[in-house]
Each structure stands twice: as structure tokens, then as C-alpha cells.
Amino acid sequence: MSAPISSPAPRIEPMAAESPLTGFRTLLYKETLRFWKVSFQTVAAPVLNALLFLLIFSHVLDRHVTVYGEVAYTSFLVPGLVMMSVLQNAFANSSSSLIQSKITGNIIFVLLPPLSYREFYAAYVIASTLRGLMVGGGVLAVSALFVDVPMANPLWVLTFAVLGGVILGSFGVIAGIWADKFDQLAAFQNFLIMPLTMLSGVFYSIHSLPQFWQDVSHFNPFFFMIDGFRYGFFGQSDTSPWLSLGVVSLCFVVLAALTLAMLARGYKLRS
Amino acid sequence: MTVLAIRIHGVVKHYGALQALGGVDLEIGQGEFFGLLGPNGAGKTTLISALSGLVRPDGGSIAVMGHDVVSDYRNARRNLGVVPQELVFDPFFSVRELLRIQSGYFGIRNNDDWIDEILASLDLTHKASANMRALSGGMKRRVLVAQALVHRPPVIVLDEPTAGVDVELRQGLWQFIRKLNRDGHTIVLTTHYLEEAETLCGRIAMLKSGRVVALDTTANLLRRFATHSLRVRLADPARGVEIGGVAGESGWVDFSFDSYADVETLLARLREVGAGLAEMQLGEPDLERVFVEVMHRA
Numbered sequence: 001m002s003a004p005i006s007s008p009a010p011r012i013e014p015m016a017a018e019s020p021l022t023g024f025r026t027l028l029y030k031e032t033l034r035f036w037k038v039s040f041q042t043v044a045a046p047v048l049n050a051l052l053f054l055l056i057f058s059h060v061l062d063r064h065v066t067v068y069g070e071v072a073y074t075s076f077l078v079p080g081l082v083m084m085s086v087l088q089n090a091f092a093n094s095s096s097s098l099i100q101s102k103i104t105g106n107i108i109f110v111l112l113p114p115l116s117y118r119e120f121y122a123a124y125v126i127a128s129t130l131r132g133l134m135v136g137g138g139v140l141a142v143s144a145l146f147v148d149v150p151m152a153n154p155l156w157v158l159t160f161a162v163l164g165g166v167i168l169g170s171f172g173v174i175a176g177i178w179a180d181k182f183d184q185l186a187a188f189q190n191f192l193i194m195p196l197t198m199l200s201g202v203f204y205s206i207h208s209l210p211q212f213w214q215d216v217s218h219f220n221p222f223f224f225m226i227d228g229f230r231y232g233f234f235g236q237s238d239t240s241p242w243l244s245l246g247v248v249s250l251c252f253v254v255l256a257a258l259t260l261a262m263l264a265r266g267y268k269l270r271s
Numbered sequence: 272m273t274v275l276a277i278r279i280h281g282v283v284k285h286y287g288a289l290q291a292l293g294g295v296d297l298e299i300g301q302g303e304f305f306g307l308l309g310p311n312g313a314g315k316t317t318l319i320s321a322l323s324g325l326v327r328p329d330g331g332s333i334a335v336m337g338h339d340v341v342s343d344y345r346n347a348r349r350n351l352g353v354v355p356q357e358l359v360f361d362p363f364f365s366v367r368e369l370l371r372i373q374s375g376y377f378g379i380r381n382n383d384d385w386i387d388e389i390l391a392s393l394d395l396t397h398k399a400s401a402n403m404r405a406l407s408g409g410m411k412r413r414v415l416v417a418q419a420l421v422h423r424p425p426v427i428v429l430d431e432p433t434a435g436v437d438v439e440l441r442q443g444l445w446q447f448i449r450k451l452n453r454d455g456h457t458i459v460l461t462t463h464y465l466e467e468a469e470t471l472c473g474r475i476a477m478l479k480s481g482r483v484v485a486l487d488t489t490a491n492l493l494r495r496f497a498t499h500s501l502r503v504r505l506a507d508p509a510r511g512v513e514i515g516g517v518a519g520e521s522g523w524v525d526f527s528f529d530s531y532a533d534v535e536t537l538l539a540r541l542r543e544v545g546a547g548l549a550e551m552q553l554g555e556p557d558l559e560r561v562f563v564e565v566m567h568r569a
Contacts, residue, residue, distance in 0.1 A: 011301060012425040012455045014349045015385070017378025026375025034363050105359035109418065112323055112353055113376035114345035271286075271326050 017114075024119035027110065031127030035093055042131060046089050047138035050081045054143060057203060071234055075150070078143045079157075080202035082136045083229040086161050087222065090132030090168035091175070091193050094124045098176025099185050102268075111270065117263035121173065121256075128169030133161060149233060156232030156241060163248045164225040168193075170255040177268050196222045201230075206238045221251045274337040276301045276426045276457035277322065282331035284317055284481075291317040292328065293481040299459065299474075301336075301425070304452045306472030306489070307461045308562060314481040315461045316356060319430050323353045335426055349377060352419035356430040356461075358411050360403040366390070366414055367399040370421050377422035389417045392447055409440040416444065420451075427451065428459045433467065445471065469493075469558035477565050484569035489558070496561040498527040500554035501537060506547025514540050522549070 017023070035042040058074035101107035110120065143149060151157060171193070179185040200222035206214045217223045218239075228244030231237035237244070263269070277299040284292040292314045299305045309315050320326035322333055324340055324347070332339060338346035361369060367386065374382040390396045393413040398406060406414065412432065419427060429448065433441045449471070452458045462468055468475060468489075475492055477485040485492060504522045505511045511524035518524055524546075526537055534553075541548055 012423065014425060015377070015379050015382070015423050017349070018380055019378065022378040022380055023376050026372055026380075029375070030364075030372045033368075037363050101361075104362070105355075105357050106361045108325070108353075108355055108359060109361065109373060110376070111325055112348060112351075113373070114348040114378070115376060116345075266327060270324065271320075 023113060023115045024123055027115060027119065027123035028126055031093075031097060031123055032130055034097060035127070035131050042089070042093070043134055043138060046085055046135045047142065050085045050135075050139040051142055053081055054078065054147070058147070071236075072148070074147050076205070076230075076234075077203065078140065078147055078149045079230045079233045080226055081143070082140045083161065083164060083226045084197050084202045085139045086132035086136035087164050087168045087197055087225065088132075088193065089135040090128040090165040091172040091189070093128035093131040094169050094172030095176040095179070095185055095188070096172075097124065097127075098173065099179050099182060102176070102180075103182070107269070117260065117266075121170075121260055121263055124173050125166055125169035125259075128172055129162060129165030132165035132168065136161060151233055152235035153232045157229060158232075159245070160225060160229035160232060160248065163252055164229065167221075167225070167248070167252050167255055170252070170259045173259050174255070174262065177262060180268075196220055199223075200226050201238065202226055221247060224248050224251075273301060275299065275334070276303065276336060277459065278332075278334045278337075279318070279322070280332050282318070282321055282328045282333060284314075284321060284326060284328050290481050292321070294331070295478075295481070295483055297476055297483065297486070299457060301457055302452070302455055304449075304458045304471055304473050305460065306468040306475040307459060307478065308465065308468055308475060309461075309478035310566060312480075313478040315478055316430060317481075318478070319353065319428055319459075319461065322428065323351060324348060349422060350425050352422065352424035352427045354415050354419045354427070354429045354432050356434065358408060358415070358435075360406075360411055360414065362402070362404045365400050365402050366395060366406070366417075369403065369414065370417055373418045373421045379422055382421065385423065386417075386421065389420050392450075393417055394443065409436055412436055412440070413444070416447075425455070426457045426459070430461050431463065432460075433462065433464060441467075465558040465562055475558075477562065477569075479566055479569045482569075485561075485565045492561050492565075493556050493558065496564045498529055498560065498564075499531065499556055501526045501528065501534060502552040502554060503541065503546075503548055504550040505541070506549060507545065510544040510546035511541065514544055514546075 054074070054077060057077055101110070140149070175185055175188040179188065200220050201217065206217045206223065209217065224244040224247040227237045227239055228241050228248060231241040275298050277297065279295055279297040282292050282295045295318060307315050307318065317326055321328045322335065322340060324344055334340065335347040336350040338350060340347040364372065370386045371382065374380070374386065390399055393416060395410065395413055395417065398410060403411065403414065416432065432444060436444070448458060460468065460472060472489055474488050476483050487495070502523055502525050503511065505524055508518055508522045508524050512518050516524035516526050528534065528537060
């Protein structure tokens with residue numbers, strides 16, 4: 001082997017990092033800016049979609065259905081739609097960002113810098129949660145102009161909204177890393193996320209279902225996210241909010257662990 | 272003892288049954304302009320990817336400026352800038368936004384002075400506010416170089432940076448890279464343009480099937496492997512072929528020889544066989560011949 005040639009040129013030092021958190025904060029900022037730059041598509045459009053659901057269902061059912069004894073159907077529906085928006089948009093954010101970056105190849109700009117897999121996870125999931133909360137907040141704010149929506153316990157509302165956003169943000173990271181093509185991601189969204197959301201009690205109380213389907217609903221973690229979230233509004237729910245909190249927290253821990261394990265291994269990112 | 276810019280020791284990488292790297296050893300000193308050459312599939316990009324943490328080797332170790340790329344990846348990556356082969360970009364951002372974001376990933380904020388300097392050096396100042404989608408291919412390529420330099424890394428890897436780039440941009444890019452090298456940056460270059468490697472690189476490694484098959488200074492490689500060539504146009508080309516020439520078009524015949532002393536003998540033989548010399552061109556040894564010879568022997 002020929003020996004390396006030493007150069008008389010001065011030794012170059014890389015620029016010093018200002019803070020160990022700057023890399024993470026920058027990735028979070030970039031992921032937030034990414035959806036904010038197209039907020040008409042990523043925030044305004046989902047808010048409008050949810051409001052259309054509200055308009056149609058309230059027009060058809062409001063005079064015919066009450067829930068928990070005296071809650072008007074439209075009031076009952078609003079938290080469900082808010083949480084559905086949080087969940088779907090949190091998933092859409094991380095999954096679409098990752099698959100776009102993978103397919104266009106610009107994921108390399110995140111993989112080359114000295115970011116740890118934990119920072120990677122936290123930035124993508126927090127940005128997704130922020131988008132989910134922004135859309136959910138938008139749906140709630142506009143709905144509140146037309147519908148009486150009580151909020152019995154805001155802390156429960158916030159806890160379930162954040163946990164739901166974090167869980168679906170993690171789910172989005174898994175889907176975005178796993179999928180190699182947009183149609184694989186669409187399959188994930190259409191055949192898993194959408195049915196689980198729609199059949200989770202967004203539009204109905206599970207007590208209105210036959211016993212068999214009530215039992216089946218208890219195997220759907222999305223049911224617990226929405227039921228716990230709804231408890232924060234009405235102080236009533238289909239099942240104990242503590243049980244919901246337990247199930248949702250367990251889901252978060254399992255999904256976070258799975259996502260972190262994938263990232264630590266570099267699954268489909270670092271071959 | 273001076274720390275090596277890059278130390279690669281026994282690096283092995285398999286993709287299923289395919290061996291992409293079969294125990295590569297390389298040492299590159301600080302301030303070198305080093306060429307990594309090889310045919311397609313030789314393992315150049317895999318080696319660069321292993322160096323930059325995009326690929327995890329099955330065995331061996333790699334260090335950048337003394338920092339192991341696995342156990343001390345943060346410091347290794349801070350010391351390394353990579354210009355990728357593919358023309359990739361993030362369509363959501365302007366050039367300046369991208370460079371600020373890239374700085375931030377490396378822990379550096381308020382880096383506009385250095386960003387401005389890079390933009391000016393790469394003639395991109397007037398495009399700083401333009402969205403990446405609005406740039407030409409050549410400009411996108413320059414932004415890729417800027418992104419790799421944004422944290423001022425001592426070691427810069429350029430993976431085929433001039434593929435599909437026009438001559439003017441190529442010249443400008445090399446002037447800039449040469450200046451970086453003069454300033455003390457270590458440059459590692461992969462390219463299929465062998466004349467570029469010959470002109471720029473002080474030392475060259477050639478890879479074939481995941482192994483280093485030649486490693487030396489460019490001058491030594493040219494001396495060791497390349498033969499000189501004599502091109503003659505003959506009145507009777509068949510006579511030239513009889514004494515070992517290779518027939519070309521329009522009466523031209525090519526001869527190879529090892530040293531200039533052989534020219535005399537060759538011309539004497541042409542006269543002996545009555546080939547009728549009409550024109551003559553002497554060819555210098557070049558890296559392309561070395562490359563072909565090394566790949567043939569390996």
C-alpha cells in the first residue's frame with residue numbers, strides 16, 4: 001500500500017456545534033415548516049373535510065339521536081371528528097414526509113448529519129403531533145362557532161389528543177420507512193388507519209351497536225383514543241377513561257419501542 | 272503523530288450473496304486529493320456510503336479524522352461532507368433555507384456569513400432565495416456541493432460530482448474544489464472521467480469487485496502500468512501489422528512500447544519491411560490506459 005501523502009496545508013477544524021439539541025430542533029423546525037408551507041393542503045383542507053362530515057351528519061341525525069341520555073348528536077360528533085382529524089393528520093405527516101424523502105432521495109440530508117435515531121424519531125413524531133393538533137384545533141374552533149361543545153375536563157382532552165398524535169405519528173414513521181412506493185403507503189392508510197378510525201366510535205356510541213360489535217370495538221385501540229378524548233368533553237364515555245388511558249399509553253410505549261428499534265437498526269434507511 | 276483523514280481497515284460488506292466490499296484497506300492523509308476509481312459495481316459508492324454511515328459494514332472499521340464512524344459517529348460525521356452522486360433536493364425550500372437547515376443539523380445556527388461565502392464561491396448568490404425546483408441541473412449540483420460544505424468539514428467526498436455537468440460548470444467546480452484542497456481540506460473523488468482524476472488527484476486507488484487492486488501516487492501508476500504509444504500512417508499498413516502493429520482507419524497503425532528507447536528500433540523495423548512512413552504521432556501514457564491495464568490484470 002502506498003503511504004498517505006501528508007499536506008503542508010493548515011489543519012481544518014469543523015465548525016463547533018452550539019448545543020447538542022440544535023440538530024434535533026432544526027429537524028423539528030424543518031418538518032414543521034414543510035407542512036406549514038403547504039398549509040392549505042395539510043391544515044385547511046382536512047379542517048374543511050371534517051366540517052363537511054359535521055354538516056352532513058348533523059343535518060341528517062341531530063333531531064333523531066341523543067347520546068349519553070341528553071347530549072345532542074352534533075355535540076357528541078364534534079370531539080370524534082376532532083380526534084379523527086388529529087389521528088389521520090399525524091399519520092399523514094410523518095408517513096408522507098418520509099416516503100417523499102426516500103423516493104426523491106433527499107432523506108440523505110437527514111442521514112448524513114450527526115443526528116441520533118432518537119432525535120430523528122422525536123422530531124418526526126413531534127412535528128406530526130403538531131400538525132394533528134393544529135388540524136384538530138381548527139376543527140374544534142370552527143365547530144364551536146355553530147355547535148355547543150362543553151369541555152368538562154380539558155386535561156383529559158389534551159392528554160388524549162397528544163397521545164393520539166404521538167401514536168399515529170409513530171405509526172406514520174413505521175409506514176413511511178416500511179413502504180417503498182406511494183401505493184404501499186396508501187394501502188396502509190386506506191386498509192388500516194381509515195377503517196380503524198371510522199369503526200372506532202367517531203360517529204356513534206358503541207352502546208348503539210350489537211353486543212358482538214361492542215366486544216370487537218374493544219380490540220380497536222382507536223376506540224380508546226376517541227372514547228377517552230370524548231370523556232374530556234362530556235365527563236361521560238362508553239368505557240372507563242382510566243382504562244382508555246391505560247390502553248392508549250400501552251399502545252404508545254409499544255409503538256415507540258418498535259419505531260425506535262427500527263430506527264436503531266437503520267431498517268430500510270441505513271442498509 | 273498526525274491523524275489520518277480517513278482510515279479504512281478490513282471493511283467487508285455483503286448484500287445477500289453479493290460481496291460489495293471484500294476487505295478494503297485504505298489510508299488517506301490530511302490534505303490529500305485522493306481518487307477512488309473503478310468500473311460500475313466495483314464498490315466505490317458502497318465504500319463512500321460506509322464512510323458516511325449510510326451503509327453498515329459487516330466487518331472492519333472506518334475512522335474519519337480519528338473518529339470511528341460507528342462508535343463515535345457524531346464526531347466522524349461533523350468532520351465529513353459528502354456530495355452525493357444523485358441530483359437530489361428538497362422541493363419545499365429555497366437555497367438559503369436548505370443551507371440554514373443543513374447547518375442546523377450539524378448543530379450550527381447563525382451561519383449566514385459562511386453560507387454567503389459558499390454561495391458566492393459557487394456563483395449561487397443570485398439564486399439564494401430561489402426554490403430548488405426553479406434551478407437548472409447544474410445549479411442543483413452546485414447546491415449539493417454547498418450543502419456538503421455548510422459545516423466546513425475537513426474531509427470532503429465527491430461521488431461523481433461532474434456526471435452530466437457541462438464543461439464550463441465542470442471547470443468552475445474543479446477550480447473551487449482545488450482551492451478547498453489548497454486551504455487544507457482533504458478531497459476524496461470518485462469519477463468516471465479519468466482525465467479529471469489524472470489531473471487532480473495526487474494518489475489513486477482502483478477498486479474491482481470490492482477490492483483495492485491498485486493504490487499508488489498518480490505519477491507512479493502512470494510509470495508502472497501505462498505504455499507509450501506510437502501511431503504511424505503507412506503507405507503499406509499490412510507491413511506494419513506484420514511487425515506487431517494494430518491496424519486503424521485510413522492507413523494508421525498503432526504500436527505500444529515501454530520506453531522511448533524502443534522508438535528507434537520500431538522505426539528501423541518499419542524501414543526494413545518497407546512500410547513507407549507518411550505521418551507519425553507519439554502518445555503520452557494516460558490514466559485511461561493504466562485503468563484498462565489494471566482492470567485487465569486484476
